[in-house]
Amino acid sequence: ELKVEQNPLFLSMQEGKNYTIYCNYSTTSDRLYWYRQDPGKSLESLFVLLSNGAVKQEGRLMASLDTKARLSTLHITAAVHDLSATYFCAVLNSGGSNYKLTFGKGTLLTVNP
């Protein structure tokens, strides 16, 4: 059974600082996703990573994937308050002909002035 672990689960940062969220998964997969969720809202797709060494960047967020280590990172550069949200990684689990996403528990990010 695929397990997805995120850490930290809670992250309180000061504006302007850098930090990294980690996502480990237990079995081989060829697709990893990062989503953002604001309180009471739906999930917004941030990145999809398809291959070993993939790196995607959007604004102050950069995601990378190491399939050999089964590890993805979401790096935050010079955090701003607007980045406060919960961030989920999700890994594709393909069992036979059924495909489904397994989500990590999420990282609640709070950026303080």
Next chain:
Amino acid sequence: DTEVTQTPKHLVMGMTNKKSLKCEQHMGHRAMYWYKQKAKKPPELMFVYSYEKLSINESVPSRFSPECPNSSLLNLHLHALQPEDSALYLCASSQDWRTSGANVLTFGAGSRLTVL
């Protein structure tokens, strides 16, 4: 159109009521999903439809009954729910996983369900 539309946004029902949640997409996606999300938890997969056929049921109680009338619509029929079923119900759609590419799930805004 790049949206998944869910109705209603909020629903309050008693344990003896029958109600339905509706989901619609016009992106040509052939996979549609129902997820349940409790507060401060990740989404939990309930059902997956692929080409209008149920392909995954994550051992969901029969008081939840999904229906996919056509490739654009997905319903979740609710009957005899329990208070612990109160949650945010998210619909999502994507290209079929067997196609190559990113196959990103696009989520709707959700239906917040309260069972009294």
